[in-house]
Every structure is written in structure tokens, then in C-alpha cells.
Amino acid sequence: MAGPMKMRATLAGGNTAGAHTEIRVLMTHPMTTAQGGQPLHFIQNITVKLNGRTVVEAEVSQAVSRNPVFSFRLKGGAKGDKVEVSWLDNKGDTSRIESAIA
């Protein structure tokens, strides 16, 4: 079953030039391949948005592990900025999560 997501977005490196936002997101999804007689069911598209603007667009295959965990990094970022991650699978199911950078 495609279930809930968890996400944490944190500012790393403080106010230095190398500051970046680290996004860690967990998706609940079986990510099954067609092997072993199971139905092929996997996430195909993932979108990461910062304050409503798309920053990362991903296409993935059934080779991503079950209950996928991804880390993304954004240049800079500010506490309170909104990060949204959503996915779409090969059956048209979708899920999204939003949280503020901490």
C-alpha cells in the first residue's frame, strides 16, 4: 500500500557561504518489480518544490528500494521556507508532504 510520507528539511552550515538545505524524505511504497509474479508497482516521478517553485524533478525505476528514502540538497535556503515533495506511481497513485525548513 502506498502510505504516508515523512520529511525533514534542515539548514546546514549556518550563515556561511556553503550553507545548504538538507532534505530527507521517506516514502511508504512497495516498489515491486515484475519478478516473482508480483504486480509491477513503483514510483515513477518525484518532484521537489521550494516555496512553490520546482527545484528537482526525478524519474525513477523499480530499482529504487522499497519504502524509498531520498536526500536532496538545496543551495542556501532560509528557516521557514516551505519544502514540498510529491510522487506519482505507475498506477496513478500520488502522495505529497510539505514542511518548513528548520
Add this chain to the structure above:
Amino acid sequence: MNRLRRTLLGALAAMLAKPFAALAAWSENAFGAKTTQDALRGLGAANPAPSKDITIDAPQIAENGAVVPIEIASNIPGTTSLAVVLEKNPFPLAAKFDFKEGALPYIKVNVKMAETSDVRVVATAGGRHYAATREIKVTIGGCGG
């Protein structure tokens, strides 16, 4: 061709394209490829140049092929895309990431590997393609899951 006709054709094309705009694109050709070469061709990156500016951080030996953590980054200026190719998997292309303004060309993800294999990461910068490769030994394959 007259201008009116072109305008009408353009409007028609825009109307036809609209219902599909809601659906995200998934590169069937690249992901359906069964060899690394075909996958790269499907990505439009047939002959990437070797680069030392792509880092691949992964275990040398993965005991469980079902969950192999891979951390990749590109130090090539202007990197707009990173693709992960697990060469010996039935479908080698595992993922492709496009980075827009504001994102760093960095990804960490867990993948499934059928067997010991080279992992190739292809970066795109300024319309050119670069690649780095690293071998990961897999003790128990993870493609049943």
C-alpha cells in the same frame, strides 16, 4: 505557408498538448532499455566523457542487494542532471534527476542491485555528458522485492 494557418495549427497543437501536461513525463525508452548502452542512448547521453568531478559514495560490498545506499554528487559547474545506471540490472537505468535553479546536484538514494555490478553515474552540464563508474559487490541479489 500562410500566417493564419500557422497560428491555427499552433493553437490546435497547444490544445492537444494540454491534457497531457498534467501527467508527468517518464522516459519509457531509457527506463525500458536492457543494456547500459541503450539506456544511455535513451537519455540522449550515448558517449559520456569520463570525469573525476563526479563522486559516488557507496559501500564496496553490499550484503543485501535489496537496499544499497548510493550517494552521488557532481562538482562539474552547471550540472543540470544526474542519472544512475546499475549496469547488470535487468533494466539498468535506476533514476534520473533534473536540477533546476536552487538545487545542488546531489542525491542520496537506496537502490536494488541484482548482482555485483559497475554503477555508472552520468552528469549533464551545458548539454555535454560526463560519467564516473564504481563497482559495488553484492552478496545477496535484491531484485525479487
